[in-house]
Every structure is written in C-alpha cells, then in structure tokens.
Amino acid sequence: MRTIxxxxxxxxxxxxxxxxNIELPEDVKSCIRVSLKQEDWPFAKGILEKIEENYLIAExxxxxxxQDTGIACVFLEIGQEAHIEGDLKxxxxxxxxxxxxxxxxxxxxxxxxxxRVNTKDNTPAMLYIDIVPGDKVTVTVAPKGFxxxxxxxxxxxxxxxxxxxxxxFVIKVVEDAGxxxxxxxxxxxxxxxxxxxxxxLAKKALMRPLxxxxxxxxxxxxxxxxLQKINRLGIGPQGFGGRTTALAVNIETLPTxxxxxxxAVNINCHVTRHxxxxx
Numbered sequence: 001m002r003t004i005x006x007x008x009x010x011x012x013x014x015x016x017x018x019x020x021n022i023e024l025p026e027d028v029k030s031c032i033r034v035s036l037k038q039e040d041w042p043f044a045k046g047i048l049e050k051i052e053e054n055y056l057i058a059e060x061x062x063x064x065x066x067q068d069t070g071i072a073c074v075f076l077e078i079g080q081e082a083h084i085e086g087d088l089k090x091x092x093x094x095x096x097x098x099x100x101x102x103x104x105x106x107x108x109x110x111x112x113x114x115x116r117v118n119t120k121d122n123t124p125a126m127l128y129i130d131i132v133p134g135d136k137v138t139v140t141v142a143p144k145g146f147x148x149x150x151x152x153x154x155x156x157x158x159x160x161x162x163x164x165x166x167x168x169f170v171i172k173v174v175e176d177a178g179x180x181x182x183x184x185x186x187x188x189x190x191x192x193x194x195x196x197x198x199x200x201l202a203k204k205a206l207m208r209p210l211x212x213x214x215x216x217x218x219x220x221x222x223x224x225x226x227l228q229k230i231n232r233l234g235i236g237p238q239g240f241g242g243r244t245t246a247l248a249v250n251i252e253t254l255p256t257x258x259x260x261x262x263x264a265v266n267i268n269c270h271v272t273r274h275x276x277x278x279x
Contacts, residue, residue: 002079002135004279006086009139012277013095013125016141017072018103020275021064024055027209028186028272031247035184044242048184051237051270066271069105070143072096072125075207079134089127097121099141108146128200140207142274148185148267151177154199157261166191166263167226173265174230174246179239182269184247186210187230190264193254202266205250207274214251223249237270247272 032055036048058065074092078084084091100107100122107122126144153173157165170189177185190201214220226249236242247270256262 001081001083003083003085004137006084006088006091008279009084009088009091009137010095010098012139012279013072013074013092013141014099014102016139016275016277017096017099017105017143020141020143020273021066021069021103021105022062023059023275024065024271025209025274027211028247028270029055031210032184032270035244035247039237039242039244041236041242043240044236044244047237047240047242048244055271064103064105065273066145066269067106068108068145068147069100069122070145070273071109071149072100072122073128073142073144073203074125075128075130075138075140075142075204077130077132077138079136080131081133081135082137084137089124092125092127093123096123096125128204137279138276139279140274140276142203142207144203145269145271148181148269151181151267152202152265154195154202154262154264156195157263159259159261161261163222165261167222167229169263170226170249170265171229171233173267174235175233177267178235181267182238182271183235184237184244184270186247186268186270186272187226187249188266188268189226189249189251190266191251191253191262192256193262194256194260195262197254198262198264199266201252201254202264205252206266206268206272208250208252210248210250210272216253219251219253223251
C-alpha cells in the first residue's frame with residue numbers, strides 16, 4: 001500500500017486548475033488548425049483565425065483562454081493500492097480554492113441553485129472517482145463553462161430506437177444549441193448504463209483526445225457519421241455559417257438494461273479544457 005499525502009493532491013489540483021484554463025490541449029489546437037485549412041467559407045475562416053489567435057495570446061500572456069473559467073470538474077482515478085492520507089474531498093476543494101485564487105480565475109459557483117449566493121472561491125468541485133489497478137492517482141481537472149453545459153441534454157430512448165434514434169437525438173441537440181455553445185463544439189455522447197451513468201459517460205467522453213476514435217469499430221464509424229452530419233448543419237464557427245460546426249464526436253458506452261437505451265449528450269465549446277497529472 002502506497003500512502004499519498006492529501007497536500008500532494010491539493011497541489012496537483014491547484015496547478016491543473018490554472019494550466020487547464022490557460023493552455024488548450026494539443027489535440028484540441030490541432031483540430032482547430034485542421035478545420036482552419038479545410039474551411040472554405042471566408043467568414044468562418046476568419047472566425048477560426050480569431051480562435052487560434054486567442055489561444056496563442058492566452059498561452060503567451062498566461063491568461064485564461066475564456067472569461068468563463070468554469071466550474072471545476074475533477075476526475076480522480078485512484079489506484080486500489082494507494083491510500084490518500086487525510087480528507088480527500090477537502091483536499092480537492094482546497095486545490096480549487098487556491099488555483100482559482102492564485103490564477104485570478106473567475107469564481108462562478110453559487111452555493112445553492114435557487115438562493116444564488118456565490119461561494120467566492122469556485123468551490124465545491126464536481127468530483128468524479130474511479131477505482132483502478134495500481135498505486136498511483138491520476139488527477140484530471142476539466143473546467144466546464146455553462147454556455148455549453150446549458151445546451152446538454154439526456155433522453156431515455158427505447159431499445160427499438162436503435163442507432164438511428166441515437167443519431168437523430170444527438171443531431172437535434174446540436175441543432176437546438178445553435179450558436180449558444182460557441183461552436184465549433186466537441187460533442188460527448190454517453191450511451192447505456194442508467195440515467196445518471198449516461199450523463200457521466202457523456203462528460204467523460206469530452207476528456208478523450210479528439211484524435212482518438214473509439215476502440216470499438218462500430219462506434220468509431222458512428223462517431224464519424226455523426227461528425228459529418230453535424231457539420232452539414234451549416235451552423236459553423238460562432239454560428240456564422242460554414243462547414244465547421246463540430247471538431248469531434250466522442251462516444252462512450254456501458255452495458256444497460258434490456259428495456260433501456262439511455263443517451264446523454266454533453267456539449268463543449270471549442271475551448272475544450274482539461275489537464276492531467278499522475279501522483
């Protein structure tokens with residue numbers, strides 16, 4: 001059994017909160033550059049050039065790539081041979097508190113959904129924990145802005161709806177969202193499990209590199225099909241038209257009940273932020 005002090009977790013979360021809000025992952029930047037080369041609508045091309053300029057300025061000046069620095073979604077993959085000494089949740093929240101303070105990041109969390117009083121330190125984090133083999137802890141921080149989060153939906157499809165029903169629902173969610181989530185978007189799709197697990201899968205799908213397609217050939221083909229159909233919607237960068245409405249569609253699945261086909265769609269804007277460390 002390997003012991004990890006909670007302070008190490010706090011420090012990792014703090015660093016990742018700052019890094020994720022300033023530096024886009026290389027796979028996201030690469031997708032934007034590829035889209036820029038492929039886009040033939042001049043107005044859309046100009047928007048993509050501004051998006052590229054924006055993330056380059058953010059990196060150079062070490063400032064947030066977007067003013068909405070999001071709610072801190074923290075994913076922990078904890079090795080079953082690792083023991084975290086101290087209060088895990090408090091350690092994560094302290095990392096968010098320090099990261100958003102030292103990084104001068106916008107605090108966007110309210111303590112109660114209806115009373116709407118700001119917590120003033122962006123806590124608590126939205127915490128997701130998986131137990132995995134080994135004695136290490138992988139920490140991923142994914143700040144989630146709500147321009148895109150608000151456009152997400154879930155639907156309990158019938159098994160008879162099949163792949164066609166899934167495609168129809170995913171495309172409708174993107175079409176309904178329109179320009180609101182600051183396209184080009186990344187579309188995370190969760191299929192299977194239960195009502196709550198499908199939503200978790202959709203959010204986790206957004207963590208997968210955009211150049212990594214599903215390891216299952218059937219879903220890999222479905223991802224490509226959905227991406228093509230979504231880009232034919234013509235919404236385009238920032239909603240001004242063009243062929244680049246989405247950068248990628250990522251699908252994650254789980255076994256489910258014989259009577260169900262849960263389908264969740266979690267939308268992310270082109271600022272698909274996430275950063276990881278292994279402790």
